[in-house]
Amino acid sequence: MRVLVVEDDALLGDAIQADLKQAGYAVDWMRDGVSADQALTTEPYAAVILDLGLPRLSGLDVLRRLRSRSTPIPVLILTAMDTVDDRIKGLDAGADDYLAKPFDMGELAARLRALIRRASGKAELLLQVGAIRLDPAAHRVLYRDQPVELSPREFAVLHALMLNAGKVLSRARLEEQLYAWGEEVESNAVEVHVHYLRRKLYPELIETIRGVGYMIAADKGS
C-alpha cells in the first residue's frame, strides 16, 4: 500500500514515515506543495496525508488541484490550524478526514486504514475471500481460522489483491504499491511474493493472467 506524506517539518515527517513503514506501507515523503503536486500527478497513491502550512504551494491548493483532476485518492489533512473554520475549509476543498496536531500515531494509522477501506468501497473491517480473512489493522491473516505468518511485503501484496478482488492488478501497479520513491525495486519481487503467498495459503488463490498481472477471484455474491 503506497501512501504520500506531505509535511514540511523534518522531525514530524520522519516520524510519520517511520511509523507507516513499520505498518507495512510504502511511504513517499514530500516537504513542499509543488513536489507533492507533481508526485500526485504521476504516482498512484492509496492515500495522502497532507499538512496545510506548506512552502511554495499551500496544502489546500495541492488538494484543490488534486480534486480538479477528479482524482478520488483519499486525503487526510494534518495541521496545527484546528479552528472549526479551518476544518470546514479543508473538508470543503476535498479532504476526507482531518487530524489536528499534536496527534496520536495510532489514530493516524487507524484513520488511514479507514480511508483506504472506504475508498475501496468495502465497509467490513476484515477483508475476506473464501477461507482467508485479512485484518488490515492488526496486520494479521487467518486461513481457516489459523494465523498465517507473512512478511510485510507479502502482506501488502495480498492486501492489494484482496482489496481489488475480482480485478486484475498489473505487476507494475503492484510494484508501485510496494515501493516508495528511491527504493530499489528487486526484479521479480512481485513474482517472488506471489510465489510465497501461494505456498503459505493455497496455490489457486492467486491467478496469473499471463502478460497482464494477477488477481484474486471475488467470492460469489460479494
Added chain:
Amino acid sequence: MHNHASLKQRLLMLALAMIAAVWIVAAAFTYFDARNEFDEVLDAHLAQAASLLAVQASHELDELDTEHAPQLHKYARRVAFQIWERGELLRLHSANAPQQPLAISKPGFSNNVIDGNHWRVFTTWNDSGEYLIQVAERADVRNDLARSIAVNLLQPLLFALPLLALLLWVAVTRGLLPLDKLAREVEQRDPEALTPLDAEAAPHEVLPLIERLNRLFARIDAAIQKERRFTADAAHELRTPVAAIKAQAQVARTASAEQERIHALDNAILGCNRAAHLIEQLLALARVDALGDVAVEPCCLSDIAAGEIAALAPLALAKGVHIELQESDMVPAANVRGNPELLRMLLRNLIDNAVRHTPSGTAVRVSISNDHGEISMSVSDDGPGIPEQEMAKISERFYRPIGTPGEGSGLGLSIVKRIAEVHNASLQFTPADNGRGLRVTIVFRQ
C-alpha cells in the same frame, strides 16, 4: 463624575458670573450717571433758590424782622440759606443754618465742611450788591438718593440670579444632550467592538474628539488583530514540534529494530531542543516587544561582537563554519549609546541565523564600521540568500524562506528588528558581497 469638573456646572457658573458682572457694571454706570444728573438738577435748584432769595431780599427784607425762616419740608432740614447785608451782617437765615458763613463770599458753587457736615453752597449777590445770598444743601442728600437708585437697580438681581440659574441649568442640560448620548453610546459598547463611532449625528464641537477616538479604536483594533495573529501563529508553531516529539516517541515505542528506536529517540530529543529554542525565542520577542524606554549607556560594538563570536564559535565550528570579525580602522572606536544586553541579543540572533543558513566550509562575517560618525554593524553569510521579492517579508514573525532547515524559530529577525527599533537604528537586508548570501546591516543614528 464626582471629583471631576462638571461641564454643566462650569457652563452654569460662567454664565451666571457673566450675567452678574454685566448687571453690576450696568448698575454702576447708571449710578454714576444718575449722580451727575442729580448734581446738575440740584445745583440748578440751588442757583434758582438763591436768585429767588436775591430778588426777595431786594424788596422785602426791610419789612422782615425775624431772622428765622419757617421749615416747610423734611428735606428742608438739609437745605439752609443765609443772607448777609453787605457780606458782613447776617440778616436772615434758615433755622438749620450755622452762624458762621456757609462759604467764602466769592460767587458761584463751592463745597464746604461745617461742624462735620458736607455742604454744597451757591453764593450770589443781589442786583444792588447790598446782600450776599448763600444757599446750601447737605451733600448726604445726594448720596442717599444715588444709593437708593443703585439698590433699586441691584435688588432684582438677587431674585433673578437663582431663577436664571434654574433656567440655564435646563438649557445647558438640553444643550449637552448629544454629549450624553455619545457618552452612553461609548459606555454601552461591547469592549470587543472597535468599530468607529458614528460621526454623522455628532455636534461640531465633539467631532475632533470622535475622530481621535475612532483613530484610537482603529489603532487598538490593529494591535489586537496583530496580537491574535501572533497568538494563533505561536500556537501553530508550538504544535508542530510537540506533534513531532510525540510522533517520534511513539515510533520509538513500537520500533522493532534497535537502530530504528535510537534514531526515533534521538529525533525526539532534537525536537525537545527545537521546542525549547522556539519557546525561548517567543519569550525573548515578548520581552523586547514590551520594551518602552530602555536604559542606555555607551557600548563598544567591537567588545560586544568579540564576546558573542567567542560564545557562538564552538557551535559554528561543529558545523564547519568560521565566524570572522572584520573591523575597519576605526578612529574613534565604534561606541554607540545602547543597552548592552539587548545589543548582545541582537548580534547573537544575527550570527545564529547566518550560521544556520551558510553551508559548511564557509564563513560568517561580522563587520563593524565607523564612517564619519555613522556607526554600522553587519553580519553576512554565504547561504542561499533571499529572493528580492521576499526581502521585505523576512523580518515578519515566523517567516521562513523556502528550503530553510526547520529548526529555526522564524523569530530571530523579528527580535533583531525590534531591538533595532528600540535603539532608533535602521535595519537593511542586502545580498552579501559575493552576490549571494544575506547581509543584515544595522545603522545606528547617533
